[in-house]
Amino acid sequence: QVQLRESGGRQVQSGDSLRLTCVASERTFSTFTVAWFRQAPGKEREEREFVGLIKWNEVETLYSESVKGRFTISRDNAKATAYLQTNGLKPEDTAVYYCAATIGALALTSPKSYTYWGRGTQVTVSS
Numbered sequence: 001q002v003q004l005r006e007s008g009g010r011q012v013q014s015g016d017s018l019r020l021t022c023v024a025s026e027r028t029f030s031t032f033t034v035a036w037f038r039q040a041p042g043k044e045r046e047e048r049e050f051v052g053l054i055k056w057n058e059v060e061t062l063y064s065e066s067v068k069g070r071f072t073i074s075r076d077n078a079k080a081t082a083y084l085q086t087n088g089l090k091p092e093d094t095a096v097y098y099c100a101a102t103i104g105a106l107a108l109t110s111p112k113s114y115t116y117w118g119r120g121t122q123v124t125v126s127s
Contacts, residue, residue, distance in 0.1 A: 002026045002116045004099045009121030012089055020084040020121060022099030030077035031056050033102050036084045037111055038095035039120070048098065050109040054082065062108070067093075089125045096120040 003025040008018055022034065035053035039045065052063040054073045061073055067086075075082040082099060100114035107113045 002029060002032070002101060004101060004116055004118035006097060006099045006118040006121040009097060009123040011124040011126065014090060014125055014127050016089050016125070017085070017087045018089065018123060020086065020097055020099075020123070022082040022084075022118060024080040024082075024101065027080055029080040029101065031103060032116075033105070033108055034073075034075060034082045035100045035102075035108065035114060036073060036082075037098045037100060037114075038093075038123075039098065040095045046111070048111045049095070050111070051084070051097070053108055064109075086123070089123070091125045091127045094123060094125050096122050 005023050008020040033053055033055050036051040037048040038051055039048045050064050051067055052073045054061045054075050058075050070088045072085040098120045099118045101116040102114045104113055
């Protein structure tokens, strides 16, 4: 059972940057696809928005259109850690950010495809 723990969220001003971190409890993390999702205020768990993902090889990435060019995902399998660098934050980026992991390869932009989840870290962007 892989446990994930996010950190790095806090309140910032519009235009600021944050780096979120996701640490896994198991080295098998290196074989998983890791994704970041976010849940905006008033949204249900099923409505978590796909932010981006990175494949096990530390190279292949995919981003949602809403964050492309502003956010960057990376990972260090030796440290069982993934990162989400967020630049140019906007008030609409305010949400709880979740790290998720899966061994699967299909429908990777859907939260339903992910087996392991962290508890989330709150990012609040003020205008």
